[in-house]
Amino acid sequence: MISAEIVGAWIAVFLTLSIFSYLYKDNPFYKTAEHIFVGVSAGYWASIYFWTQIQPNLFGRLWPYLPEGQASGFFGKIWYGIYNIFNFIYEPAFPDGGVATGHGMNLVYIIPLIIGIMMLLSVFSKLGWFARWGIAYVVGMAAGLRAYGFLNSNVIGQVKGSVIQLTGDVSTGAIINGIILVVGTIAGLMYFYFSKEHKGWFGSIGRIGIYFLMISFGASFGFAVMGRISLLIGRFTDLKTYGGADYHHASLWLLAIMVIILGIWTFTSKDKDEATT
């Protein structure tokens, strides 16, 4: 019996091996997997954004559900008349009577709707300038949100954290650690101070800063290696699982098939290369 889970496993194995095949060299399997990844990601993100934000939080506030005939007044009838056009175009996203997500009507949300439409206009070269308004809003909002966070957590919080505790219940090791931390922080900052020439005592402190930075880069490299190996372990664990009888030995079959096809492809492309040269 071939279930959806087994089909999914075979697809997962195929895509994993296709990506791994790049380690041999660029080839059609890798290209196929790469293109599928880009396409699926774009589609998935668009779908998720629409169903989790635009539909419930935007349309749900502009056209909240009203029982039939409750859209009263001239404006209400016109407003829900517009909605009915959307309803006619795509009923699952715009169900009869409005979007029922528990919101009340809030027409301020017309502003993000307009800004959103402006962002989409960037696909037209003549109307592309409209997108700048939306981008300006996003940049301004993100900068405002992050400015406080950075100042509070990355500057003030870190300065507080670098204070050496000398009194109370504190071990000698902790004091030494604190001193190293303070020396490293000051020396590192000095290294990035370019308004004074790095000579003499100032240059020496800068050099100490470089050593601290090098240790930090080394640690980053070590962690990066560890992370990549963890991901490799994850893929191998899945390949091992899917290589079992429950999944009709998907890993083994696909590996064998792909190796044969890659072998043939390499030899035929070699022949072609020789013929062209």
Next chain:
Amino acid sequence: MKKLADLIIKLGSIDRRWIFIIIAIVVMYPLFKPLGLPIRETEASQRVFDMVESLPENSKVLLSCDYGPSTKPEIHPMAVGVLRHLFENGHQVYVTCLWPDGQFMAREALDQVAEDEYNLTYGEDYVLLGFRPGNEAVIKGIVSDIRKMYTIDSRSIPITDIPMMEGIVNIYDFDFLFSASAGYPGTVEWVQLAADPTGVPMSTGVTSIQVNEVMPFVDAGQVNGILAGMPGAAEYEALIGKAGIGTSGMDAQSIAHIVIVAFIIFGNIAFYLERQRSKKKF
């Protein structure tokens, strides 16, 4: 001696695909034949464990799953381990996601732990609020008024109909925050916009590559402990006494590290010898 130097120089310039094959073999071998290498918990992991242990029973915990399939091997075991610990101690868990695919990761972890292992009730013991786009704006929304950000949960159930959402208005209603993060948006943003400004205690589990970025927050006491990559997950599994995916991967991780260190040393020797020879030539 000259022959040995020749051999080292020759091996130093072998096709990199041989190195890939060797790494693949050493990673794969322990997966088939586990070596059972010991796992020792670090202070950073212990702090996360102690933080969860210190929570009074029936605490409300906000867990943010900010990762996707690409980082699942590192972060998912942490999320599963922390969920096990939280449910074991009888806490209520509220799951949010800043990454769209985090919702699927969270659902998988909750299905495995909350439903299959602990047989808990959705909406009373745990809830998956799901993904909302907006990155920092979502955190800011949770900090100020969670009900404006989430009117429905991931199952499209209105928040007002979920029993455990009663009395939950903003971040101050949670006793603890755990961010399972694989990058932006994630732990750093939770620290900057939620934990630091409000004082809600926070711990985190991050990918190895993020450790250097997040560790200063841990050292400064802004974050209560960190689970660092797959070893962090394995340490947490050891602390709660439930071995999982993290533990099973650690043999492969350790052996692979030894081989990579050997390659680095060997490569440097080869590079040094080659440089000495080229100096002699000129």
